[in-house]
Amino acid sequence: MIHVDQLVKRYGSTTAVAGLSFTARPGRVTGFLGPNGAGKTTTLRVLLGLDSPTSGSATIDGVRFGAHRRGLRHAGALLDAQQAHPGRTAAVHLTALALSNGLPRRRVDEVLGETGLSGVAGRRVGTFSLGMRQRLGVATALLGDPPVLIFDEPVNGMDPEGVRWARGLFRRLAAEGRTVFLSSHLIGEMAATADEIVVIGQGRLLAAAPVAELAGPGGSLEEAFFALTADSVDYRAGGAR
Known part of the structure; x- marks a missing residue:
């Protein structure tokens, strides 16, 4: 379960998150929506230990993500499809993560198959389309077979078949009893998923x-x-993320 409790995050004089509280539960796909500058990315970064909260907390199953030495077993996440080194192959990228998290090598082949990347496992990531990189990011999130999965704009760059595949995957993961948390600007996709x-x-x-x-x-x-966000759109440069 994801639990955010009175979370505040400030960057200098800018308040990115201001006393935010919510819960995302197992067995459900929870969508995370907001205008640009709403603080969605900041919330995800604090949740995954990439930023520290100014006050309040953001925990996964009651524990800070950073407290886990082998985080991929605790929660899997896709925040940036460009995170894999372009000079590495998909298989090498996943194998390095598996070894560093104490995961069996067989998980690499399993997640490559689950995300439809088995046929390109030996290709360098730099040759991948954005949609293929998104699939690799999903494979990375799935690698540790975690109970909690967090995805930020996971279908950006995917073709209609890829979007349909991702939608089915997220629904299946939730049906298995996992917590699935999706941040997106695609309201129609959220309505369907x-x-x-x-x-x-x-x-x-x-x-x-x-x-x-x-x-x-x-x-x-x-x-x-x-209707909900009519008074919350902020076009100023340097606002919350």
Whole structure:
């Protein structure tokens, strides 16, 4: 389970996250929505131990991610599809991560197969399309077979077949009892994939509810999103991330 409790993160005079609280539960796909500058990326970075909170907490199963020496067994994440070294092959990239996390080598072949990359395992990542890099990022997240999975814009660059594959994968992972947390700007995709939605604006919680409840009688998640965030759009340079 992901639990964010009164999280505050400041960068100098800029407050990126301002007292944010929400929970993402096992067996559910939870969507994370907000306008540009809402603080979504900052929240994910604190959750994964890449940034420290100014106050409050962001934990996975009650523990800070950074407290785990072998984090891939605890939670898997895709934050940046460009994170793999372009000069390495997909297989080498995954093997290095498996070894450093004490994972069996067989997991490399398993996640390559699950993400449709077995046929290009020996190709350098620098030759991959964005959609293929996204699949490699998903494979990296799956490597430790973790109970919690976090994805930031996971279908960017994927073709329609890839988007459909990813949607099915996320639903299956949740059905296995895992916590699946998706951050995206694609409201329609969230409506088709997520069970629950967390909406934030200017670093604050605006709503947290099941998709059907949030969409209301009209059934439009998009309209509900725009109504919730109408006063939270910030076009100023250097705002929250």
